[in-house]
Amino acid sequence: MARAAVLGRLTWQVGTVAALRDETATARTIALDLPDWPGHLAGQHVDVRLTAPDGYSAQRSYSIASAPGGSRIELTVQQLADGEVSPYLAEVLSVGDPVELRGPIGGWFVWDPDDAGPVLLVGGGSGVVPLMAMIRARAAAGSHAPFRLLYSARSPQTALYTDELAETERADPALEVTRIYTRTPPPGWPAPPGRVSSDVLAAAAWPPEMRPAMFVCGPTGFVETVADLLVQAGHRPGKIKTERFGPSGGQQ
Amino acid sequence: MAVVSPGFFGRRRTSNEKLPPGQYLVTDFPVLSAGPTPRVDTSKWQLSITAETGQVHTWDWAAFRKLPAEEITVDLHCVTKWSKLGTGWQGVSLDTLLADVQTSAGYALVRSYGGYTTNLPLADLLDGKAWIAFRYDGDELEPEHGGPARLLVPHLYLWKSAKWVQGIQLSDSDEPGFWETLGYHNYGDPWREQRYWGD
Numbered sequence: 001m002a003r004a005a006v007l008g009r010l011t012w013q014v015g016t017v018a019a020l021r022d023e024t025a026t027a028r029t030i031a032l033d034l035p036d037w038p039g040h041l042a043g044q045h046v047d048v049r050l051t052a053p054d055g056y057s058a059q060r061s062y063s064i065a066s067a068p069g070g071s072r073i074e075l076t077v078q079q080l081a082d083g084e085v086s087p088y089l090a091e092v093l094s095v096g097d098p099v100e101l102r103g104p105i106g107g108w109f110v111w112d113p114d115d116a117g118p119v120l121l122v123g124g125g126s127g128v129v130p131l132m133a134m135i136r137a138r139a140a141a142g143s144h145a146p147f148r149l150l151y152s153a154r155s156p157q158t159a160l161y162t163d164e165l166a167e168t169e170r171a172d173p174a175l176e177v178t179r180i181y182t183r184t185p186p187p188g189w190p191a192p193p194g195r196v197s198s199d200v201l202a203a204a205a206w207p208p209e210m211r212p213a214m215f216v217c218g219p220t221g222f223v224e225t226v227a228d229l230l231v232q233a234g235h236r237p238g239k240i241k242t243e244r245f246g247p248s249g250g251q252q
Numbered sequence: 253m254a255v256v257s258p259g260f261f262g263r264r265r266t267s268n269e270k271l272p273p274g275q276y277l278v279t280d281f282p283v284l285s286a287g288p289t290p291r292v293d294t295s296k297w298q299l300s301i302t303a304e305t306g307q308v309h310t311w312d313w314a315a316f317r318k319l320p321a322e323e324i325t326v327d328l329h330c331v332t333k334w335s336k337l338g339t340g341w342q343g344v345s346l347d348t349l350l351a352d353v354q355t356s357a358g359y360a361l362v363r364s365y366g367g368y369t370t371n372l373p374l375a376d377l378l379d380g381k382a383w384i385a386f387r388y389d390g391d392e393l394e395p396e397h398g399g400p401a402r403l404l405v406p407h408l409y410l411w412k413s414a415k416w417v418q419g420i421q422l423s424d425s426d427e428p429g430f431w432e433t434l435g436y437h438n439y440g441d442p443w444r445e446q447r448y449w450g451d
Contacts, residue, residue: 009450010435014255047447049274051254056262059274059333084264084276091258100255103257105448107434108286220283224396227288237288237366245332 010102026079042137055116060085063129066155067136078126113141124147124218150204155184180205208234217243272442275335290366300419304357326406329442358420364382365416370429409440
């Protein structure tokens with residue numbers, strides 16, 4: 001497994017909230033201007049550190065949603081009901097507030113715009129965030145690499161980036177988006193609610209002979225299921241990169 | 253120094269001396285790995301330790317399970333910030349596995365089924381600090397948590413506790429493993445918060 005990125009020392013820096021954008025009722029995107037951003041690769045994440053007035057602090061990792069370039073990055077944060085950091089980021093934080101972070105982190109789950117080969121992205125819930133960074137990086141770089149995204153969400157109301165994905169897909173025949181809904185599909189949706197299956201994957205993925213690069217991100221159960229199905233379908237395990245988060249239980 | 257986050261007060265404060273800096277407690281057992289979970293049949297499983305001299309010691313599953321095993325209760329600390337306290341394992345001490353291995357090596361490179369690697373000083377595998385674990389919480393170790401057997405080095409961040417362990421190469425030189433070449437700390441002591449290069 002080759003080194004994908006060379007990282008320097010990661011020091012904490014204080015970014016400033018430049019803009020906030022609601023994505024769903026429980027997720028929002030935070031644009032941060034950073035004083036000293038070395039640039040990032042699509043798929044990487046940052047560590048965010050919050051500090052209370054008495055010095056208590058809490059850290060969490062968040063995927064970068066934006067394409068590389070410049071000194072501004074965007075994070076999309078899904079609020080967790082019992083969370084400590086995500087409710088603050090998703091509800092309390094205001095434009096102009098300082099946010100302490102360090103990064104970029106992670107040199108494995110990354111897509112390189114110089115790679116022209118086919119790519120399969122499989123996202124569950126907010127696992128689509130680093131995949132969106134790859135889609136945006138592809139557009140920003142003018143790449144024509146064939147991309148397919150399989151996005152599993154509970155319902156249209158909880159799906160992220162709906163309008164942008166629809167527009168990007170319309171404008172670019174080399175990007176195909178397949179959606180599945182696990183709880184409540186939109187009215188008139190041709191399929192019942194359900195999880196990723198071998199049939200869904202066979203229709204949405206590239207055939208193994210094309211040797212696509214594969215990125216799977218979501219809750220642990222989702223990633224375990226999808227990665228196993230991809231291996232069973234004949235994809236080489238070494239081509240499947242995974243990123244997991246959250247509790248070890250259920251699928252998104 | 254840290255900058256105060258306006259309006260942040262912290263909901264999950266746990267003053268717990270067992271919690272290293274920057275970590276928070278979980279009660280479930282999250283999974284982190286870089287690719288699909290390898291499925292390794294114990295009928296084909298082998299563990300080997302290779303000394304710097306080239307001498308190889310190999311155990312198949314039956315031989316491995318005949319070795320004296322220990323009950324272990326330890327705290328786990330993942331670099332992704334979660335910690336889980338008081339986890340119960342059963343495993344074979346590396347002291348047992350290394351007892352007949354002639355070595356003066358300073359370092360170990362651990363290899364897993366599936367291609368994962370991680371490195372650590374040999375001293376961190378000795379003196380009751382590391383095990384090859386094959387049971388968790390009373391049950392056989394599930395593949396997603398590293399079964400049939402994983403390294404358990406609980407005093408370092410959990411990525412050092414290689415799942416699906418296949419072999420340990422002893423060497424005079426330190427060769428960075430998978431995450432260690434991708435920006436993560438070469439040693440990974442949670443109490444010194446050695447998460448990334450330069451920490």
